[in-house]
Amino acid sequence: MSASFKINETTITQTIDALWLKNKGIELKIKRDDLLHPLINGNKWRKLKYNLAQMQTQNKTELLTFGGAFSNHIHACAAAGKLFNLTTHAVVRGPELDQSNPTIQFVKQCGMQLHVVNRIEYRLRNDPHYLKDLQARFPNAYILPEGGTNYFAVPGCAELAQSLPKHDYLVCPTGSGGTLAGLIEGSQVTTQVIGVAVLKQAKYLEEEVRKLSHKANTQTNWQLLCDFHDGGYGKFTPALWQFCQEMAKNHDLPLEPIYSGKMMYALWQLIKQDYFPAGSKIIAIHTGGLQGLDGLKYRGLI
Numbered sequence: 001m002s003a004s005f006k007i008n009e010t011t012i013t014q015t016i017d018a019l020w021l022k023n024k025g026i027e028l029k030i031k032r033d034d035l036l037h038p039l040i041n042g043n044k045w046r047k048l049k050y051n052l053a054q055m056q057t058q059n060k061t062e063l064l065t066f067g068g069a070f071s072n073h074i075h076a077c078a079a080a081g082k083l084f085n086l087t088t089h090a091v092v093r094g095p096e097l098d099q100s101n102p103t104i105q106f107v108k109q110c111g112m113q114l115h116v117v118n119r120i121e122y123r124l125r126n127d128p129h130y131l132k133d134l135q136a137r138f139p140n141a142y143i144l145p146e147g148g149t150n151y152f153a154v155p156g157c158a159e160l161a162q163s164l165p166k167h168d169y170l171v172c173p174t175g176s177g178g179t180l181a182g183l184i185e186g187s188q189v190t191t192q193v194i195g196v197a198v199l200k201q202a203k204y205l206e207e208e209v210r211k212l213s214h215k216a217n218t219q220t221n222w223q224l225l226c227d228f229h230d231g232g233y234g235k236f237t238p239a240l241w242q243f244c245q246e247m248a249k250n251h252d253l254p255l256e257p258i259y260s261g262k263m264m265y266a267l268w269q270l271i272k273q274d275y276f277p278a279g280s281k282i283i284a285i286h287t288g289g290l291q292g293l294d295g296l297k298y299r300g301l302i
């Protein structure tokens with residue numbers, strides 16, 4: 001990989017100190033991947049890393065991806081473009097684009113070129129014919145799927161799993177399944193890997209995870225929890241947002257309610273319900289996404 005596509009990947013693992021956890025015999029640690037880089041953090045970097053290498057292998061000089069107007073992925077790709085001096089494009093779900101939205105303002109400042117499409121066209125984002133046309137329009141572009149999830153997203157997340165201290169359970173939020181697939185791929189078979197689905201009716205993601213990870217196909221040491229979506233993608237109850245604020249105040253753990261907060265809220269409830277046996281060592285991955293808080297504030301949702 002080019003030296004120019006490297007960032008320092010060292011992040012801390014924070015222990016959550018709480019008497020009730022001690023009394024249950026549970027050790028809970030958070031891998032603070034949100035601190036990986038101020039702009040390209042969490043699973044965004046883990047999934048981009050080998051995609052950037054692949055882009056170079058294919059002699060492409062531009063990055064083209066897809067996302068909604070508040071997307072963490074678009075935000076990270078724009079920042080990577082700025083940092084590594086790459087032209088970046090985003091096909092953004094419209095039909096209109098609010099130019100004052102903080103995510104859009106940021107990506108534009110980074111120089112990202114935005115191509116706003118209506119919802120019908122956006123639905124074609126994984127269609128091979130549509131992608132072929134897009135490639136013809138942008139011949140220098142390496143096309144990265146929405147959320148940055150593809151085959152090359154897996155090894156970066158596998159490396160993350162391999163870098164962790166000893167644990168019995170590894171937990172992450174799940175949107176498209178790339179992060180979960182990578183964590184399964186990088187884990188020992190003795191580790192139970194748990195994805196907390198952040199969207200409704202997410203069972204289909206199990207198949208996506210199996211497609212991305214050979215181990216997910218052949219091993220049973222993982223599961224996707226589909227009952228903690230809290231209303232669906234981007235939705236959350238006041239109780240969940242309250243929980244995020246309490247975690248920030250009581251445990252110095254900043255969370256947002258779309259991914260990391262949803263996962264932690266689920267995990268907290270599961271520990272309370274004695275889902276994990278005494279003596280369990282649990283690591284939860286903070287996958288970043290804190291930039292999303294600005295968008296939620298902007299829309300008056302928090």
Ligand SMILES: Cc1ncc(COP(=O)(O)O)c(C=O)c1O
Nearest residue numbers: 072175176177178179259287289
């Ligand atoms: C902050 C954050 N955490 C978790 C996820 C979910 O990861 P994945 O799509 O790999 O399941 C995303 C979306 O990619 C995200 O932006």
